[in-house]
Amino acid sequence: MKTKTADKYLSVFVALGCYFLIGQLEGVPVEGRIFPSAVLWLIIIACGVLFAQSLLKKVKKDSHFELWENGSFPIWLVIVVIFVSFVVGIFYIGFFTCAFLSSLLVPTILSKKDWRASLRINFLFASGLVIVFYLFFVVLMKVRFPEALLI
Amino acid sequence: MGFDPGFVFSQLINPMTLLLMSFGAIFGIIMGAIPGLTGTLGIALLLPFTFGLDPTSGLLMLGAVYCGSEYGGSIPAILINTPGTNAALCTTFDGHPMAKKGMAQEALNTALIVSIVGGFFGMITLVFLSVPLAKISMKFGAPEEFWLAIFALTIISGLSSGNVIKGVISGFFGLILGCVGMDPVTGVPRFTFGTLQLMGGVNIIPTLIGLFAIPQALILLCGKGQSSVAQFNPKKGVFIGTVIQILKRWKVLIQSCVVGLIVGIMPGAGGNIATFIAYSEAKRFSKKPEEYGTGIYEGVIAPEACNNSVVGGSQIPLLTLGIPGSPPAAVLLGALMVHGLQPGFKLFSQNGNIVFTYMIGLFVANLLILLYGSVLVRMFVRVLQVPRKFIIAAIICLAIAGSYAIRTAPIDVFNMMVFGIVGYFLIKFGFGVAPMALGLILGKMTEEGFKLSLLIGQAKGGVVAYFFSRPASIVLICLTVASLIYSFYQEHRKGKKTNEN
Known part of the structure; x- marks a missing residue:
C-alpha cells in the first residue's frame, strides 16, 4: 500500500476513533470534559489536515508501506x-x-x-x-x- | 537552591551507587554499540528497576546509560561502518576509513577520549547554567506551564517523526492517555470503559517500555544480518599516542564541544543535527578539507566530542524547564516524575541534594565510561557479533519482566503489551512513539495548567487575555509557532530533496 493511501485511511480511522471518544465523555461534568474534548477536536482537525495533505501531495516516488515484507x-x-x-x-x-x-x-x-x-x-x-x-x-x-x- | 556537599560526596563514593553507575555505563555502551538498539530503549528497560532504589542512585544509573550509549554508537560506526546510534552517523565518515587503514584502535581510543571530554564540557555547563535558568521557571504560572508543555510536544512531534502532522497527532493522543482514569477535580472516570484497573490511569513506565522496547525488537527483525567487523588487534602504547594526536587538534575538539552544547540546549535539535554541524564546521575551518572522509583524526573528534556534549546541554532545558529535547531526555523526564521530582525551580529548591548529586555524578559516570571503554573494549567489539535473534528474545523477556517487576500487577504487563504493538504500528505508519510518550508524561501537567488558567481567567474576567497576554506566555507561544514553522519547513525541504533525487 502506498503511504499516501495509508495516510488517507488512517486519518479517517483516527478521526472516527476520536469522535467515538468524545461520545464517551458524555455525563462527565464540564470541568473534567473540556480538556480532553478540546484535544480530541484538535486531533480531528489534524486528521483533516493529514487527509488533505495526502490528497494534495505530489510525490514522484511514493514510498510503500509494507506490513508483509x-x-x-x-x-x-x-x-x-x-x-x-x-x-x-x-x-x-x-x-x-x-x-x-x-x-x-x-x-x-x-x-x-x-x-x-x-x-x-x-x-x-x-x-x-x-x-x-x-x-x-x-x-x-x-x-x-x-x-x-x-x- | 543549595545543596549539601557532604551529601553529594557521600552519595558519589557509595559503593552501591558506583556499582549501579558502572552497570548503567556498560549497559549503555552495549545498547549504543548494537545497531538498532538505542539509549532510549536502554533507559526505558532499566526504568522499572530504579523503583526500588533511592532517586539519586536510580537517576545516576539512567544518566550513565544515556552517556554510555552516546559513546557506544561509535564502536560499530568505526568497526563495521554502521552507526550504533543516529548521532554516530558522521563518525562512519572517517572512523571506518581509519579502521580500514589498520588504525581501528586509534579511532576507537579517539572516540572514547573525546567523548569523555565532550561529556565533561556538557556537564560543567549543566552545573553552572541550570540554576539561573531554574530561577526563570519560578516566574511561571498556570498558563506558562500549559504553553511550556505544548511547546515541548511540538518540538518532539516535529523532529522525531518524518511528518509533523502525524507527530502532533501522536503527541495529542499521549495527552488523551494522560486523561484516562479518575478526573482529579470532578472524581468522574474518563475513558475507562468500565474497567476498574484503568481508574488509576495509564501507568507511565510499562507504557514507556512498551512504546520503546517492543517496536525496536520487531524492527530489528527487518534489519540486515551481521556485518563483517574490521580487523581489531589492540596494541600497547597506542592510548598515549592517541592522546597526543588529540591534543594537537585541540581547536577542533573545543569547537565541536561548543557546537554540541549550543545545539543540545536548543530543545529538540539533539545529537543527530549537532554532529552534522560539528563535522561540517570542522571541515570548513580546516586547512585541508579534502582530507575529510579519508580517515583522519579530526573526522572522529568532531562528531564524537559533539554528541557527548549534547548530553549535558540537552539536560539543561530538561531539568530547569521540563522540556526534553530528545527521546532519551523524554524518558528521563518520565523517570524524574515517577520518583516524584518535578523539573523546574522546585527541583532545585526542594531536592537540591538529589539534582546536584545527579549532575555531579554524571562526571563520575563519564570517568567510568573512560575506564570500561578502555578496559572492556574487546567485549564491546564481541557484542557486535551477537546474532539479532538472541537480542530480540532477550528484549521481549526483559520488557515483560521489567513491567511486571514495577508493582507486580498483571495490568502493567498487559499495558506494556498493548502499547508495544501500538508502538510498532505507530512507527510503521510514520507517527513516531516519542511524541506519544511525552504527551503521556506531560498530560497531567498540561491539563492542570489548562484548567487552572481557565478558572483564574474566568475569575479575572478574561480567559483569552489570561492565556495569551502574559509576557512569558507570549514568548512560549512564539517559540511553539516558530518550532512548528521550522518543522514544516524542514519537512517540505526534505520532500523536495527526495523528489529531486
Whole structure:
C-alpha cells in the first residue's frame, strides 16, 4: 500500500476513533470534559489536515508501506503472537516456563539456516537467560512472578 | 537552591551507587554499540528497576546509560561502518576509513577520549547554567506551564517523526492517555470503559517500555544480518599516542564541544543535527578539507566530542524547564516524575541534594565510561557479533519482566503489551512513539495548567487575555509557532530533496 493511501485511511480511522471518544465523555461534568474534548477536536482537525495533505501531495516516488515484507510470510506477526502468548501464558504456566519457551522459540524461528542445527545453541541461550533472570529478579530483587496455575 | 556537599560526596563514593553507575555505563555502551538498539530503549528497560532504589542512585544509573550509549554508537560506526546510534552517523565518515587503514584502535581510543571530554564540557555547563535558568521557571504560572508543555510536544512531534502532522497527532493522543482514569477535580472516570484497573490511569513506565522496547525488537527483525567487523588487534602504547594526536587538534575538539552544547540546549535539535554541524564546521575551518572522509583524526573528534556534549546541554532545558529535547531526555523526564521530582525551580529548591548529586555524578559516570571503554573494549567489539535473534528474545523477556517487576500487577504487563504493538504500528505508519510518550508524561501537567488558567481567567474576567497576554506566555507561544514553522519547513525541504533525487 502506498503511504499516501495509508495516510488517507488512517486519518479517517483516527478521526472516527476520536469522535467515538468524545461520545464517551458524555455525563462527565464540564470541568473534567473540556480538556480532553478540546484535544480530541484538535486531533480531528489534524486528521483533516493529514487527509488533505495526502490528497494534495505530489510525490514522484511514493514510498510503500509494507506490513508483509517482500510478500513473504510476515515474521513480525509470528513474533507478536509469541509475545502475546508469553504475556498471557505467565499467568497460567508461570513466568520462567514462558520465558524459556519464548526465548527458545524466537531464535529458532529466526534461524536462517536449518532450525535443527541451531536448536542446541538456542537451548543453551534460553537456559542461560532463564537462569540470569531468576538470579536477578527472584534472588536479587525479590520479585514474585505469577505462579503457574496449570503446573 | 543549595545543596549539601557532604551529601553529594557521600552519595558519589557509595559503593552501591558506583556499582549501579558502572552497570548503567556498560549497559549503555552495549545498547549504543548494537545497531538498532538505542539509549532510549536502554533507559526505558532499566526504568522499572530504579523503583526500588533511592532517586539519586536510580537517576545516576539512567544518566550513565544515556552517556554510555552516546559513546557506544561509535564502536560499530568505526568497526563495521554502521552507526550504533543516529548521532554516530558522521563518525562512519572517517572512523571506518581509519579502521580500514589498520588504525581501528586509534579511532576507537579517539572516540572514547573525546567523548569523555565532550561529556565533561556538557556537564560543567549543566552545573553552572541550570540554576539561573531554574530561577526563570519560578516566574511561571498556570498558563506558562500549559504553553511550556505544548511547546515541548511540538518540538518532539516535529523532529522525531518524518511528518509533523502525524507527530502532533501522536503527541495529542499521549495527552488523551494522560486523561484516562479518575478526573482529579470532578472524581468522574474518563475513558475507562468500565474497567476498574484503568481508574488509576495509564501507568507511565510499562507504557514507556512498551512504546520503546517492543517496536525496536520487531524492527530489528527487518534489519540486515551481521556485518563483517574490521580487523581489531589492540596494541600497547597506542592510548598515549592517541592522546597526543588529540591534543594537537585541540581547536577542533573545543569547537565541536561548543557546537554540541549550543545545539543540545536548543530543545529538540539533539545529537543527530549537532554532529552534522560539528563535522561540517570542522571541515570548513580546516586547512585541508579534502582530507575529510579519508580517515583522519579530526573526522572522529568532531562528531564524537559533539554528541557527548549534547548530553549535558540537552539536560539543561530538561531539568530547569521540563522540556526534553530528545527521546532519551523524554524518558528521563518520565523517570524524574515517577520518583516524584518535578523539573523546574522546585527541583532545585526542594531536592537540591538529589539534582546536584545527579549532575555531579554524571562526571563520575563519564570517568567510568573512560575506564570500561578502555578496559572492556574487546567485549564491546564481541557484542557486535551477537546474532539479532538472541537480542530480540532477550528484549521481549526483559520488557515483560521489567513491567511486571514495577508493582507486580498483571495490568502493567498487559499495558506494556498493548502499547508495544501500538508502538510498532505507530512507527510503521510514520507517527513516531516519542511524541506519544511525552504527551503521556506531560498530560497531567498540561491539563492542570489548562484548567487552572481557565478558572483564574474566568475569575479575572478574561480567559483569552489570561492565556495569551502574559509576557512569558507570549514568548512560549512564539517559540511553539516558530518550532512548528521550522518543522514544516524542514519537512517540505526534505520532500523536495527526495523528489529531486
